[in-house]
Amino acid sequence: MRAALAVDDDGAPVGLAAAGPAPAAWEARAGVPPPPAGRQLFLLYTLAATHGTGLGAALLAAVTDAAATYLWIMDGNARAEAFYAKHGFRALVGSFPAGGPWTGQRMHRMLREGPA
Numbered sequence: 173m174r175a176a177l178a179v180d181d182d183g184a185p186v187g188l189a190a191a192g193p194a195p196a197a198w199e200a201r202a203g204v205p206p207p208p209a210g211r212q213l214f215l216l217y218t219l220a221a222t223h224g225t226g227l228g229a230a231l232l233a234a235v236t237d238a239a240a241t242y243l244w245i246m247d248g249n250a251r252a253e254a255f256y257a258k259h260g261f262r263a264l265v266g267s268f269p270a271g272g273p274w275t276g277q278r279m280h281r282m283l284r285e286g287p288a
Contacts, residue, residue, distance in 0.1 A: 176234035187218035189231035209240035240286035247278040260284040
């Protein structure tokens with residue numbers, strides 16, 4: 173697992189990211205199709221005040237490499253989907269019900285392919 177934390181000048185967290193081997197245990201339990209890659213971006217969050225500063229791109233680069241990587245994204249999250257598309261991810265066909273605090277919403281996967 174790779175993780176990165178970004179802090180401001182006062183040491184307060186402003187962003188974090190984590191990626192690691194796939195699939196996550198919940199994916200197998202939920203019965204979703206096999207993962208499209210062996211690595212998953214588990215989370216990437218930045219404070220709204222940092223959007224557009226390059227922090228998200230730096231965190232993404234810190235936890236991923238050239239290997240094929242996928243992520244889950246909530247359907248309808250156009251801002252996040254545009255960010256990931258800018259960084260080489262493409263939306264995959266298929267939408268799945270989300271669980272936990274997101275029950276009632278749907279999500280889909282995005283994939284960034286590794287080198288050929």
